[in-house]
Amino acid sequence: MPLDDRVVLWFDGAIRDHTEPLVRADDHGLTVGDGVFEACELLDGVPFALTRHLDRLERSAAGLGIPVPDRQEVVRAVKEVAEEWGPGLGRARILWTAGPGPLGSEAAWGPGTLVVAVGPVGEPRPVRVAIVPFTRNERGALAGLKTTSYGENAKALAWAKERGADEAVFANTRGELCEGTGTNVFVESDGMLLTPPLDSGCLAGVTRAVVMEWATEEGIDVREQAMPLEALKEAEHAALTSSTRGMVPIVAVDERELTPGPLTEAVADIYTRRHLETPDP
Known part of the structure; x- marks a missing residue:
């Protein structure tokens, strides 16, 4: 085999x-x-x-x-x-x-x-994302739960891959930036890393939480903040987190090219170093 x-x-x-x-x-x-x-x-x-x-x-x-x-x-x-x-x-x-x-x-x-x-799992790499025309229901019965009812995610990811992307990103029903199919989203803005709050309907990602804690401990300003979907559409720098990716830069949003941001690179380095030192934070 x-x-x-x-x-x-x-x-x-x-x-x-x-x-x-x-x-x-x-x-x-x-x-x-x-x-x-x-x-x-x-x-x-x-x-x-x-x-x-x-x-x-x-x-x-x-x-x-x-x-x-x-x-x-x-x-x-x-x-x-x-x-x-x-x-x-x-x-x-x-x-x-x-x-x-x-x-x-x-x-x-x-x-x-x-x-x-x-x-097996592949090595983490920069990600291209597509914003899907479907919404995440922040008031749904399964909001914030990691369940096997993954049909919406499978559909959205297939839609994104058909358009050359690696991951799909949802807005919620309020038109706010929410999450990916298996990732949390971060946007660099005015010297801060911003990520949607849990009441947006996003999953409370384990890596999201660890990244926020470790970045804060090392002097980087990371905040939960509700953002319109346009924040990602217009961002200069953005990133994704997940358990098998760590923190990786988003290099395209709907074919609009982005460059890896300084905060993303700094936090990715912190995560890479500390997750080896502290396997059960």
Whole structure:
């Protein structure tokens, strides 16, 4: 098997062949998207910011109204796939669903289903983005939750890629800058890094939070601020953050070229250095 196709999978207490059928066909994670997940960087067997990711996994499960997973079991599963994966860079994905249930939207019967997998991930690079014609509903039932109901994101990302972009960016229903399909957005403005507040409907990104904390500690002015979508359309410098990208510059918005900004480059350097020094901030 080529290295790029390698997957290490944990299910029901053990490492499994990732091609083996494991999850029931009536699992609510499949039938109605009734599940939550996290994805974190795995570097040389060490998951980055695992505690923060598990905190958010539990918040998302509670917000979705499904049982919260056993944290000790999740930690054990991550440890086992990390050991099996070995050295190098990977993406660890933790999936928790409500478990088997009716073939409809009524509550699942359970018990919940836990799947943890590691696969390859590319090195971070500058990103071209497209602003999609769809909106993020900041008042929706799933706003701020990281759920497996990812159809909107998949549609938006496909739309962006058809136009030569790497990532899609949403406005919310108020016309404010919100987020990408799997990223948070930062805009450089008047010597500050600005990012939409959580009430914009964006996900509380783990990397977003770490970047804001570390940049502030090192004297860079980073603020949450509601911004019109035009702030990104007109920005000279902007950036994205995510768990597998860290902080990377946006080099095009709807084919309008941008240059990497000084604050983006400074914070990216801070993040690169400190995330190696502090794997569970």
